[in-house]
Amino acid sequence: AQKVTQAQTEISVVEKEDVTLDCVYETRDTTYYLFWYKQPPSGELVFLIRRNSFDEQNEISGRYSWNFQKSTSSFNFTITASQVVDSAVYFCALSTNAGKSTFGDGTTLTVKP
Amino acid sequence: GAVVSQHPSWVICKSGTSVKIECRSLDFQATTMFWYRQFPKQSLMLMATSNEGSKATYEQGVEKDKFLINHASLTLSTLTVTSAHPEDSSFYICSAQGQSFYEQYFGPGTRLTVT
Numbered sequence: 001a002q003k004v005t006q007a008q009t010e011i012s013v014v015e016k017e018d019v020t021l022d023c024v025y026e027t028r029d030t031t032y033y034l035f036w037y038k039q040p041p042s043g044e045l046v047f048l049i050r051r052n053s054f055d056e057q058n059e060i061s062g063r064y065s066w067n068f069q070k071s072t073s074s075f076n077f078t079i080t081a082s083q084v085v086d087s088a089v090y091f092c093a094l095s096t097n098a099g100k101s102t103f104g105d106g107t108t109l110t111v112k113p
Numbered sequence: 114g115a116v117v118s119q120h121p122s123w124v125i126c127k128s129g130t131s132v133k134i135e136c137r138s139l140d141f142q143a144t145t146m147f148w149y150r151q152f153p154k155q156s157l158m159l160m161a162t163s164n165e166g167s168k169a170t171y172e173q174g175v176e177k178d179k180f181l182i183n184h185a186s187l188t189l190s191t192l193t194v195t196s197a198h199p200e201d202s203s204f205y206i207c208s209a210q211g212q213s214f215y216e217q218y219f220g221p222g223t224r225l226t227v228t
Contacts, residue, residue: 033215043151043204044221052215091156099214100147103157 006104023092136207143209
């Protein structure tokens with residue numbers, strides 16, 4: 001069975017601070033994909049990144065960066081210089097070859113001006 | 114990019130009635146679609162896997178007779194909540210799978226309120 005743990009339920013920061021959202025996963029599959037999604041109050045999931053189990057390269061996209069470490073089964077997400085518009089619920093998810101996704105409980109990020 | 118739509122966006126129904134929610138892949142064909150349910154301030158939980166032309170596979174604890182899934186074409190899957198009750202009030206989200214299993218495209222969700 002797959003499991004995704006997002007230990008941080010809520011995080012509150014002040015604008016321009018950096019913030020890291022943690023994600024730890026469990027799976028017995030050797031091939032899997034990890035995802036991060038943003039869910040604003042409207043509810044629609046916004047895809048942020050996908051990373052496969054064979055690619056441990058970290059990735060940076062603008063103010064967003066992701067650190068994937070298989071040794072610790074972690075896929076952490078950092079927002080640099082946070083902005084109010086970053087306020088949302090962020091989900092980490094795991095998908096194996098069955099296609100269905102297992103989601104973490106989500107981290108609610110509040111960025112205060 | 115691939116687009117998935119859901120209809121309706123929100124629906125209010127009376128207890129005991131049935132509600133149908135549609136999930137469409139607009140610009141690609143999806144042999145597999147997934148239905149998730151999200152209660153307020155909770156995570157997304159997979160309800161069932163919908164395969165075109167065959168019976169849906171339900172996750173443990175999901176009543177298949179209550180949540181009827183039909184995947185009649187490569188671009189449409191429907192979820193019917195039968196005899197809805199207030200505890201069925203939730204946010205229902207579908208995803209459509211692209212050519213590879215890791216290509217998952219989520220719909221915007223349907224908010225169901227049962228009064």
